[in-house]
Amino acid sequence: MSKIFCCSAFFNRNDFLPKKKMNTRKHTKFVHEGNYAAEAEIEIINSEDGWAPYISLDDALKLDHVRETLKSGDVATASKYAKKVYALSTVAA
Numbered sequence: 001m002s003k004i005f006c007c008s009a010f011f012n013r014n015d016f017l018p019k020k021k022m023n024t025r026k027h028t029k030f031v032h033e034g035n036y037a038a039e040a041e042i043e044i045i046n047s048e049d050g051w052a053p054y055i056s057l058d059d060a061l062k063l064d065h066v067r068e069t070l071k072s073g074d075v076a077t078a079s080k081y082a083k084k085v086y087a088l089s090t091v092a093a
Contacts, residue, residue, distance in 0.1 A: 022047040028083070031063060033070035035089070038082035040066050 024043045031038045042059040046052050062081055069078040070085075079085045 029063060031066050031070065031082070032088075033067050034073075035087060036070040036073075036075065036078070037086045037088055038066050038070060038078055039084045040082045 022045060024045050027042055027044045029040050029042050031040055040063055042055050042063065044053045044055060066078050066081050069075075069081070075085055075087075
């Protein structure tokens with residue numbers, strides 16, 4: 001981050017840029033892997049830039065971690081990161 005020296009004080013370059021309005025909302029994402037599914041809480045970020053809506057890096061890593069633990073069958077660890085974990089079974093038609 002660059003600093004500007006002016007009038008005996010340091011200013012952040014972002015202090016002079018216009019502020020972008022950002023708001024977040026909670027969303028439940030379903031993750032399905034093998035015979036398991038999980039509900040994970042994430043935050044959707046809406047902003048005025050062209051990339052909105054998006055999720056944070058932490059939420060993306062959380063979804064990846066839930067998917068990996070479900071794939072390995074580690075339901076106990078998946079339940080630490082997900083709100084609910086489901087075991088799926090097929091039903092004969």
